[in-house]
Amino acid sequence: MQFFLLLLFYGLEAVLLELPAHGSNTKYLYESLNMQLPEKVIDFSVNINPLGAPKVLKEKWDDWFFTINDYPDPYASPLMKQLTEQENIPISHLLVGNGAAEIITLIARYLAGSKVAVIHPAFSEYAIACNNENCEVVQIVLSEPGWNLDVVKLETKLQEVEAIFLCNPNNPTGIRYEQEVIKSFIDACKRTHTLCIIDEAFYDFVPEPVTFIKKVLYQEHVLIIRSLTKMYSIAGLRLGFLAGNPTLLQKIGKTKPHWSVNALAMRAGIACLQDKSHPVKTRKFIKTERTTIFQKLKQLGFEHSISQLNFYLLRDPGLSTQKRLFHYLLERGFVLRHTENFPGIEGKWLRVAIKQPEANKKLLEALAAWKQEK
Ligand SMILES: Cc1ncc(COP(=O)(O)O)c(C=O)c1O
Numbered sequence: 001m002q003f004f005l006l007l008l009f010y011g012l013e014a015v016l017l018e019l020p021a022h023g024s025n026t027k028y029l030y031e032s033l034n035m036q037l038p039e040k041v042i043d044f045s046v047n048i049n050p051l052g053a054p055k056v057l058k059e060k061w062d063d064w065f066f067t068i069n070d071y072p073d074p075y076a077s078p079l080m081k082q083l084t085e086q087e088n089i090p091i092s093h094l095l096v097g098n099g100a101a102e103i104i105t106l107i108a109r110y111l112a113g114s115k116v117a118v119i120h121p122a123f124s125e126y127a128i129a130c131n132n133e134n135c136e137v138v139q140i141v142l143s144e145p146g147w148n149l150d151v152v153k154l155e156t157k158l159q160e161v162e163a164i165f166l167c168n169p170n171n172p173t174g175i176r177y178e179q180e181v182i183k184s185f186i187d188a189c190k191r192t193h194t195l196c197i198i199d200e201a202f203y204d205f206v207p208e209p210v211t212f213i214k215k216v217l218y219q220e221h222v223l224i225i226r227s228l229t230k231m232y233s234i235a236g237l238r239l240g241f242l243a244g245n246p247t248l249l250q251k252i253g254k255t256k257p258h259w260s261v262n263a264l265a266m267r268a269g270i271a272c273l274q275d276k277s278h279p280v281k282t283r284k285f286i287k288t289e290r291t292t293i294f295q296k297l298k299q300l301g302f303e304h305s306i307s308q309l310n311f312y313l314l315r316d317p318g319l320s321t322q323k324r325l326f327h328y329l330l331e332r333g334f335v336l337r338h339t340e341n342f343p344g345i346e347g348k349w350l351r352v353a354i355k356q357p358e359a360n361k362k363l364l365e366a367l368a369a370w371k372q373e374k
Contacts, residue, residue, distance in 0.1 A: 021124050023047065023337040023351070024235070030330070038333035042359050045337035047171065047202075047311040049233040049282050050289075050355045054275040057234075057268050067263035074258050079266045082273050083241060092246040093216050095253045098260040100201050100227035100240030101125055107163075107197060107223065107242070108133045110252045114162040119154075120343040121147065121172055123199065126165040140164075141344035145305070147173050151184045158188055163195035169202045172342055172351045174307025176206050186212070190221055201227035201240070204279050205309045207287055213243050220245040230310075231279055232272040237265045286310045289354050296364050300371055305349070313339070313349040316370070321347040325370060334366050 020028045023045030030037045076096045084091045097103040108116075108129035117138040118126045130137050138161055142149060147170065158164060166185065169176035177185075182198070189196035196219075203211050203226070215222045223244040229235040239261065242249065272278070290307065297304050297314065305313035314336070316325050322339075329336055337351035354360065 019338055019340055021128065021341055023353075026335045029335060029338075033327075033330070035327075035330060038331070041333045041335055042355070042362065043335050044353045044355065044359075044363060045335045045351070046235070047309075047337075047351070047353045048230050048235055049310065050353070050359075051233070051278075051282050051285060053233040053268075054272055054278045056271045056275055060267070060271060064264055064267045067267060070263070072259050072261060072263035072266060076261050076266055079261070079269050082270045086273050087213055087243065089213065089217060089243060093243055093249065095242045095244070095249045095256075096261050097240050097242065097256065098262075098265075099229055099235075099238035100199070100225050102238075102256070102260060103225050103240050103242045104199075105129050105132075106252050106256055107225075108135065109255050111135055111163050111195075115160065117157060117161040117164040119149065119164065119166045121170070121339075121345045122165065122167040122342070123171045123201075124341050126167075126197075126199075139343050144344070144348075145303075147175055147305075147344075149177055149181050149185065151181060151188050154185070155188045155192065158192040158194045161194055163197060164189065165197045165199065167199045167201075169200075169206055169309055171202060171309075172311070172313060172337070172339060172345065172349075173305045174309040174312045175305060176210075176308050179210055182212055186215060186219060186222060190219065194221065195223065196221050197223045197225065199225040201225065201230055202309050204231045205283065205286060207283055207308065209279075209283075216243045216245060220248070223248070228269055228272060231282065232268075234265070234268055234272065237262075237268055239265045239269045282310075286354055289357060289360060292357075293354065293360055293364065297367070300364070300368055302367060311337075311351055311353045313345070314352050315349045318374075322350045323347060324374075326350055328370055328374075329363075329366060332366055334363055 018032050026041055026043050027037055080091045083094055104125050112133040115136045116130045117140050120139055120141045127137050140157055186196055198212055200211055203209050213224045225242055227240040294304055303315050303317050315322055339345040339349050340347050
């Protein structure tokens with residue numbers, strides 16, 4: 001088993017030398033594949049809100065210009081106040097960061113040298129950050145097409161590790177686990193004294209969002225990661241936070257750089273959180289687009305994950321790996337997210353973001369052309 005896990009890990013590293021480990025920044029993908037960058041590119045590899053940022057950010061931007069002269073509030077106090085009101089949990093249970101990515105790095109640093117599990121498929125940063133901190137990373141790979149989480153089976157594995165990462169709702173599948181499953185996962189972690197880290201970066205894209213953030217008030221072994229960069233389309237500004245018990249957060253936050261959250265991100269974060277209509281509009285938009293896209297994909301003979309989010313996994317069932325389709329689309333300027341570095345998926349699917357209707361339509365046309373030509 002250990003040999004298999006090692007093989008899995010080193011195999012992935014070899015792939016990562018070629019392909020970028022994340023979506024977005026498309027020019028690096030073309031460079032890594034030694035491909036000519038087409039004149040027009042549509043980026044389906046980045047999974048942020050296709051409606052963009054709330055309008056208020058553009059309206060206020062000039063007013064916020066003065067904030068760049070001085071150092072930002074190291075405690076992010078006004079933003080913390082907004083968060084505490086929104087989540088209805090005390091400030092002592094919150095830690096803000098320069099994106100959820102910084103939070104993940106801080107957690108990994110806190111876990112340095114320990115044995116940590118990651119439930120896959122999942123966002124690659126958990127394993128990358130933990131490996132950087134000399135953790136022993138155990139990859140627990142769920143099986144497609146449902147990627148079901150069997151907590152009873154998992155419990156023996158939990159006994160072997162000090163912490164476990166779960167991405168719910170899940171990137172890259174877009175699947176959300178049932179509330180009962182998450183509850184029993186949290187309970188199992190408690191029984192086995194395992195730190196239970198749940199990444200809810202995409203929780204607010206689901207038609208009826210469910211969060212487990214309140215668990216941190218009375219379950220000391222639970223950490224909830226959140227990101228504002230996805231729903232509010234502020235990936236370039238960077239903003240995320242962690243909820244957990246105050247003693248643990250103090251330890252995790254110890255190595256956070258003093259001014260890691262910049263002044264513009266703080267202002268923008270407050271304005272985003274105050275705009276209650278943006279997530280509602282987004283969820284409605286995504287649901288409509290997703291239904292249309294899934295119907296069309298079925299007609300064209302493609303398979304997709306049963307996603308509830310703003311992205312989904314796609315495959316042509318006629319191919320064992322999707323490499324040829326991936327390249328076909330890249331040549332035509334459609335950049336999908338490769339899945340080579342997602343254990344359990346490794347190229348068998350492609351991840352696709354839901355974008356504006358015109359872009360989605362163009363991609364569906366390209367997929368129809370692929371079916372005709374291949
Ligand atoms: C599941 C998940 N968590 C966290 C992050 C990092 O988010 P942020 O932009 O807030 O650093 C990402 C980014 O893709 C993600 O997919």
